[in-house]
Amino acid sequence: MMIDDTIAAISTALGLAGISIIRISGKNAFQTVEKILQNHKNLSALKTHTIHYDKIINHKKIVDNVLISIFKEPHSYTGENVVEISCHGGSYVTQNILKLILQNGARLAQPGEFTKKAFLNGKLDLTEAEAVIDIISAKTKHSHESAINQLEGKLSKKINEILKKIKDVRIQFELNIDFFEEDIQKKEESIILENLYQIKSELDDLIDKGEKGIFLQQGFTVAIVGEPNAGKSSIFNKLVENERSIVTEIPGTTTDYIEEDIALDGYLIKIFDTAGLTKGKTLVESIGIERSYDIIDKANLLLWVHDISEQSRTTSKGRLNKNIRDEIKVKNKDLIEIYNKIDLVSVDKRKEYEGKLTTNALTGEGIDKVKQNIVKKIGISELDLSAGLISNTRQLAIVNISRNSINKAISSYKNKLGYEFTAFDLQQASESLEEVVGKITNEDMLNTIFNRFCIGK
Ligand SMILES: Nc1nc2c(ncn2[C@@H]2O[C@H](COP(=O)(O)OP(=O)(O)OP(=O)(O)O)[C@@H](O)[C@H]2O)c(=O)[nH]1
Ligand SMILES: [Mg+2]
Incomplete structure (x- = not known):
């Protein structure tokens, strides 16, 4: 995927409806839409978050009367320039306007690509992006509530707190190696172990509740x-x-x-x-x-x-x-x-x-x-619902891997296997958690996540 591409899609459901919305996002969003408007020829001169009345024109013929909403980067859902065209509902008009936009420089968005751009531009982290699809597909009060909490960053907050604790232990641990006096070292060692057990128990808790969080969504x-x-x-x-x-x-x-x-x-x-x-x-x-x-x-x-x-x-x-x-x-x-x-x-x-x-x-x-x-x-x-809950098997699997690494860290530390072993285990534990929120990603993983979305989101 090219992050610089300008993408377009119909964001509302097709069929008879009062209005439909076509969304365009990317560097050339304004220029693309200007080409098919009757009156507004310089959208970038307009204030962000404003709505303007205009007509869509094709070969001098009016296609529809529309409202144009302008969002300038970085203040938009995707973080890029975004135009939303509200036209009359019904698939003929809507498809026609989309076709014109595609002829004028945008390409059709892939499923979930607007949200993927939002993620790549740092507007949402991965758990928040996943929450977007959970909100769209929520069928009941509680699945909706837990998805909203996730979108609000409750799970990310918890993961980031644990990440910070792992980092703190690493620092403590590295300092401890420099202590030559045995007394101080013993004392420090027990604190480090205590902290490692604390991290483990927080991961245990996330995993135990995670199964229930998954029930809420699935x-x-x-x-x-x-x-x-x-x-x-x-x-x-x-x-x-x-x-x-x-x-x-x-x-x-x-x-x-x-x-x-x-x-x-x-x-x-x-x-x-x-x-x-x-x-x-x-x-x-x-x-x-x-x-x-x-x-x-x-x-x-x-x-x-x-x-x-x-x-x-x-x-x-x-x-x-x-x-x-x-x-x-x-x-x-x-x-x-x-x-x-x-x-x-x-x-x-x-x-x-x-x-x-x-x-x-x-x-x-x-x-x-x-x-x-x-x-x-x-x-x-x-009470559980308002806490950060794991909501899908991807998150659960990765948090499990992180807990395994913490378990290894505890045992390598207890058995004095050597500094580099424990440091490595802690590093692994951090990296897994970073994957949950998307600080570490790979293209395959992103595709799996965003392919679950509908086109236009
Ligand atoms: N009197 C009475 N009859 C019942 C009750 N529950 C089911 N029945 C009757 O028992 C018969 C079997 O009911 P089903 O619901 O088809 O039973 P099932 O367990 O699905 O049966 P299979 O699909 O064949 O395994 C039907 O004639 C029902 O009307 C009940 O609480 N009281
Ligand atoms: Mg039966």
Whole structure:
């Protein structure tokens, strides 16, 4: 990518709309737009952050009446000269104006290229740039809130604080080597170790909470599992408030899994209905059951549905249930057990289920409690949200590498492996953290990040 290029793209969604916005950024943004305006022939003479009425002209014909917003470098989103043309909505007019701009010296922007320029020009650091896409794709209150916090630099601030602490330890450490008196050296050594453990515990904390931060952006995956006919699809439909999944009295109705997104208490939940776990009789059933196990593997939480009706008690289901449960327990998954079809249990037998989560999926009785339990399992408090949270697997992976380096530094220091080993480990730890905020980057990494964006952002 040429940082000097002038780029252009439609920044609003295409389709029928009141207005559309075309954004142009780069050294020649003003000159490019001037060429197609009827009246304003010297945009750089105008004050920054002003809006001007004009007409777009093509071969002396009026294409549209527009408003031109002017942002002069460095006071713009990208840090470069930027023009935003607000034209009438609708794809024909908008595409035509974009075409004219491209004919007059700009090139079409790649996805996320405006934000990439903002990053390269130091307007945003990498976590803040990533927050931009998270804000655009936020589906729920909490994913939005955590993205806004990241855009405000909460995560960067935390990372920079840790970076400073690593640097301080390095300085202390280097000074300590010069001490010849053993007493002073011993004392200094214990302080250095204490500081290293402090850094490690801050990284631990970031990583522990990071998993939850990722849930906020990418959603918390919940799979409804259990035996055939237990009422999984009925519960799924109640949770997604839509008759999305087919329900019949025939065991084995659901053969392939079904996924829906819902918001619970401001959290994004990806909820899966799956095929009943049993020994598949047909090929289709067996493949469906295999897929259920795949979903179980990737789920953050399982809702295990039991059919507790009298009729189901008389079958051999109990034993089968236990076998499958043992199998899932091995996977060490977080589990909420749901006792369904409570309406088919006689009044005196209901006592057995006191204190358990019982439902009647036909009426929706107990579904609210299921929702509350799911939210409880996510376990992110309001307090955590305002702190700097890791929000994607890229950040989590790099912070993990940094923690490994700190662990190595602790052990090389404790074992007196030599100055250069510990210094090297500390250097590695810093470099990883610098990668999180983008002080150290490479083109591949940037492309992976910015390719997630839409064109025009
Ligand atoms: N009385 C009663 N019937 C229920 C309840 N929940 C589900 N059913 C009935 O049980 C049968 C099976 O329900 P489904 O929701 O299809 O069960 P499933 O677990 O998805 O079944 P498979 O997809 O075959 O594994 C249907 O006839 C439902 O109407 C309940 O709480 N009470
Ligand atoms: Mg089903």
